[in-house]
Amino acid sequence: MEQRSIVAVQKSMRHKRFIKKWVLAIIIYAVAIFYFFPILYMFLSGFKTEQQAVMPSIFFKPTLETYKKVLSDPTMYQYLRNSLIQVIGGTGISLLLGVPAAFTIVFGRLKNKGSNDKYYVWFIITILLPPVAVLIPLFTWYQKLNLINTPYGLMAAYIGFHTPIIVWMVHSFFSDLPNEIFEAASLDGCTKLQQLYKIAIPMARTGIISAALLVAVFIWNEFFLGFNLTGNPTATLPVFMSRFREQQGQFVAQLSASSTIAVLPAIILGWMTQKALVKGLTSGAVKG
């Protein structure tokens, strides 16, 4: 008799736990979908015709018409190309500068003890500097040198602002590598350059890639400098989005398709970097 009631109690407890779990699951899914809804709706509306998109609706007959229209517009390609130039050039050069710098900060022997940390802190402080602090001189220089109408001016600014982020994040990945490997390598006659590209970079590869992807996302999305330091031929996608309403008017379907093209690459790259993002941010900053 007693035995059976214990079994029954256990069963009902398990039952309760099961229900609790699924109630919780439904709440979590609902919250997540609600939160993601503006992006989801944008994604859906890109597959509507302009007539379908006037009033909000979720169920409709999807069509590729709007995408065809958006992608046949040559100005869209121009913005896309400009953004890609900035992302590839800016991220690439930031990596070339930032990764060796992070290597020296972690493993190098600079003249004074403690200067490694000083340089590290200097890079971190630079991250705090808001872009408004540099806009005005850069703007006057670029106007004089006509850099506004070339991609190089903006790219230089992006490199200046994103190299510190590379240093910061890669620093946290290099710090995980054991110092002994590099001591052994240098005893074996391995030069610093070889240590960097034969040992350090391959070992911290995933971290470096994530840092690069994160910087790529930041540059892809950057607006303040991109808006103020470019002319019509060099403007990037965020600038295109900001001008959409005045240039193209209130076309919800077109707007949705164009912004999907502008937003989706960043979301996908961002999702890929999320783990490294947390690690880079917390390990560097929690101690400091």
Added chain:
Amino acid sequence: MKTSRKTDYAFLLPAVVVVAVMTQVPFVLTIIFSTLRWNLSRPDLPRIFVNIQNYWHFFKIESLSEIPEFYSILWQTILITGTTLILCSVLGFLLALLLDNDIPGVNIARTLMLGPFFVMSTASGVIWKTTIFNTTFGWYGVIAKALGFTPVDLVSYFPIPVIIVLFTWQWMPFFILVLLAGLQGIPQELVDSMKIDGVNWFQGVFKIKLPLIMNHFRVAVMLGLVFLIKEFGLILVTTAGGPGTRSYNLPYAVYMQVFSANTIGRASALAVITVVLTLILVNLLYRSIIKQNKKFS
């Protein structure tokens, strides 16, 4: 040994030089510009040194009935940044707790909620403005009418709350990401022993979990502050700073000074004020962090 030190510097210095030339040097120039009277639209006028007059122009209070615009812009900047940070912290923590549950498919939910963080601010501004906030064609307008209300144009009547909502939408995922990482770093044994000791949910969350993830909280708030205070694109595409200057923040005011008023000197002064404000707030936060750290250890 000597050559290896040379390589060390060869690795480090290019980055230092480029970063200094593109960020620090322009900032020093901005400080110098802020002491000049310099109008871009009047190249015939000489640039003259005016000392702190550009700053004085913003700070000067001539009569108490007419507080200059600068103070409201300063207040709006702090209001927008502060409220967003508070909302992100509170809601972000609660949602991180929710997402810390081990249920099937929770990773998909986490990934979805992270999405808005990676959306460019101009796109999210335009999307919200046309598909959500629009009073006739947006979800807000349609739902309000279906419920029998007359929808008011939120973007022009409540510009600052609208901006705060959008910033929160964009930045809370970042808080969730960092706080969730903290929550998942709490050792399982501790959670188990909490259950055995009969700690209730409220105590468990606020007396045990929250202190344990304090460092993650600080990282999130600090970075959130640094990034939010320089936001510009979202304000431009949603309210355009309006009505009037009611939803300006400092970066937006700098932009208007350069490109509408063409006054380089005053714009530079505002830019310097922005940097100083950022540094003061970061410093205050940092100090409170150190104080808290002492309390806990």
